[in-house]
Amino acid sequence: MPIPNFLVIGAAKSGTTSLYAYSKQHPEIYMSPLKEPRFFAFEGEKIDFCGPGSNIFNQETITSIEAYRALFDGISDEKAIGEASPAYLCVPKAAECIYHYIPDVKLIVILRQPAERAYSSFLHTVKAGAELNIDFTHALQEEEKRILNNWGFIWRHKTLGFYYPQLKPYFDRFNRNQIRVYLYEDLCNQPVELMQDLFQFLGVDDKFIPDVSSKFNATGIPQNRFLYYLLFTKKSPLKPIKNFLRALFPGKLRTPLAKGIKSKLLVKPTMSPEIKKQLTQEYREDILKVQDLIQKDLSKWLE
Known part of the structure; x- marks a missing residue:
């Protein structure tokens, strides 16, 4: 029975939905109709996250291999078969579970300046109507308590920006040539070039030009x-x-x-420069470790 040969594993609020949508346009790529099955993060588990909106996350998460394989019943002659679940990057057991089922898989990661990612994550919860207090500082102060109360991953605005401990298990378990890491700013500035590099990585026609005119899952605060x-x-x-x-x-x-x-309907207020500076300083050590791990210059993230 079919199973993916590539996965987009994160990070959340860094462009994974765009990678999913642009990849889906390619005639040689089959993407799961459910963008985020999250199977390898929660195989065999009973999902019971709390917090506003968590019931949807709980209901949509696939936990059985039979249900997961069924997502790919529509495959015909596509060369690359994939899905995009950002939970794979932040759930500790996911790397080992992926290796168990598909050790030769190709893994795609896209990372965003972590302070900016945290703010985008916050705006996402506001847009969804889950975060009623639209003060970012308050949300950061509440984060630890929310984690202790088993609130879902969408509430881990700051925590999920510490990429190094999330990436390290993948680089420890898989060959480096199985992992392709992109940066969010490259997706914004050169989306076609990035996607064609991704197509080449997947072994499909890299001359194909996807329609990248739409941005997906954009955040903001609803005016109404x-x-x-x-x-x-x-x-x-x-x-x-x-x-x-x-x-x-x-x-x-x-x-x-x-x-x-x-x-x-959506407006996107800018993050306070003071908060961004403070968060970036907290992320500094992690950014430097990630820079060495992925072998990409992240100096602009520290500005």
């Missing part, structure tokens, strides 16, 4: 929370109507319209 909730959240009471409209109108018409409406 109620309207945003109705139009764009999974719990919206308008979901039956949206499903009906989805059947009537093709994606090429829906996507630009939805993108335009969403961009009007």
Whole structure:
């Protein structure tokens, strides 16, 4: 039965959804219809994270190998088969579980300046309506308590930015040539070049040019929370109507319209320079260790 030969393993809020969407366009790549199965992070477990919105995370996580394999029943003649679960980077057991099932897998990582990633993570919870207090400092102060109370990973804004202990098990277990690490800034500045390098890494046609005009899973604070909730959240009471409209109108018409409406509703406030400086200082040692591990210049992250 089919199983992936490549995985996008993180980091969360660093562009994994874009990598998933752009890869999905390639005719020689099959991506799981469920973007984040998280199977290798939670195999055989009962998922019971707490905190606002965690019920969706709990329900959507695949924990059995049978259900996981079923995600890839639609494969035809694609060369590269993959999925994208950022939980694989931050859950300690994931590296060993992946190695057990697919030791020859290719692993893709994309990393973002950790203070900026933390702030984006915070804005994500605000956008989802889960974080009612829109003060970033308050969210950071609450983080340790939330972790102790078993809140989900989306609440670990600061913690998930310490990449070195998350990456090290993969570099210890897998050959370096099985791991490709990208930087978020390269995805923003040179998305086509990055994707073509990724295609080459996967052994598919690297001349293929994906449509990179859309940014996926962008964060921000809704100017009108109620309207945003109705139009764009999974719990919206308008979901039956949206499903009906989805059947009537093709994606090429829906996507630009939805993108335009969403961009009007979302505003993205900038992070306080003082907070960014403080967080970057806390991340400094980790950044230097990551720089040595992945053999990429991360000096700009320290500015």
